[in-house]
Amino acid sequence: MFGGLAMSPRAARLWISSPPLVYLLVFFAIPALIMVLASFRYAGELGGLAPLVGSGDPDELAGLTLENYQRFFGDSIYLELFLKSFLYASTTTVLCLVLAYPLALTIARSHAKWRDLLVLLVILPFWSNFLIRVYAWMIILGPQSAFTRVFNGALGLAGIEPVALLFSPVAVVIGLVYVHLPFMVLPLYANLEKHDPSLLDAAQDLGAGAWQRFWRVTFPLSLPGVYAGAALVFIPALGIFAIPDILGGTDGLLVGNVIKQQFLDARDWPFGSVLSIVLTVLAVLFAGMAAWVARGQRL
Secondary structure, eight states: OBTTBOOOHHHHHHHHHHHHHHHHIIIIIHHHHHHHHHHTBOBOTTSBBOOSSOOSOTTOOOSBOSHHHHHHHHOHHHHHHHHHHHHHHHHHHHHHHHHHHHHHHHHHTSOHHHHHHHHHHHHGGGGSOHHHHHHHHHHHTSTTSHHHHHHHHHHHHTTOOOOOOTTSHHHHHHHHHHHHHHHHHHHHHHHHTTOOHHHHHHHHHTTOOHHHHIIIIIHHHTHHHHHHHHHHHHHHHHHOOHHIIIIIGGGGOOHHHHHHIIIIISOBHHHHHHHHHHHHHHHHHHHHHHHHHHHHHHO
8 A cells, every 4th residue: 555545566666666776877877877978078178078069179179089998998007007906905805804704703603692792893983984094094003103113023023124014005905904894794794693503513413523514514604795795895995095095105006096186186087987987897897796606606
């Protein structure tokens, strides 16, 4: 019933699906289409986009062009930049998985009265501003910080020269892992919490040791959570720009930083659109691959 009137199943589905469809259309499909059209435009003399229709001046750049795509595919530096971003995102995903899995498993197997509190502690960093949390790592990794002194002191005992942690690839990876770790913990916990303990009991009765029970029962059953967490970490880490900007310095330049520079500094919106489209296509391909692999695990 809706407003006192009976609705057919088809109409009910339409009413339910309309809000998310409108949301995706307005905030994803239309902006993506604008970005695609902008990628075929010339950059304006003062930035932005040149007009589609020229004024008749032979020196004026107007209309549509493929120059932006030719620039992207004709210069290997952009391919190297994407590969570097892919390496950082992959490293972040692997480290998040290694750190998040035992934490999620501990929460899932903890007593029910502590479980909600432990999940709350995982999401607690979201209650503070993202930039404040990243800037805090500048203090922690700074050259005069206690952490850096202890770290370099340990290196000195091993006969290794002191290193600068801040404005280095290590700082970028630390920041990326810190920010994205909850996105790996939560889907893993949601999956692990649903496992039937009787399966482990049955494996134990059949003579399986602790590691055998984990690798042959727990881990295979948790793969959908692993794939979901990997997608939630890898995709935002691939295009992030704030953390490399703050913690990485000039050596931490990733594709997200270049896109920001094209739009805000160089004001070359068409080429920035090209980089954004390529990044979006790669993110969609990875999300589709993760969904396909997860679906294959369920079959």
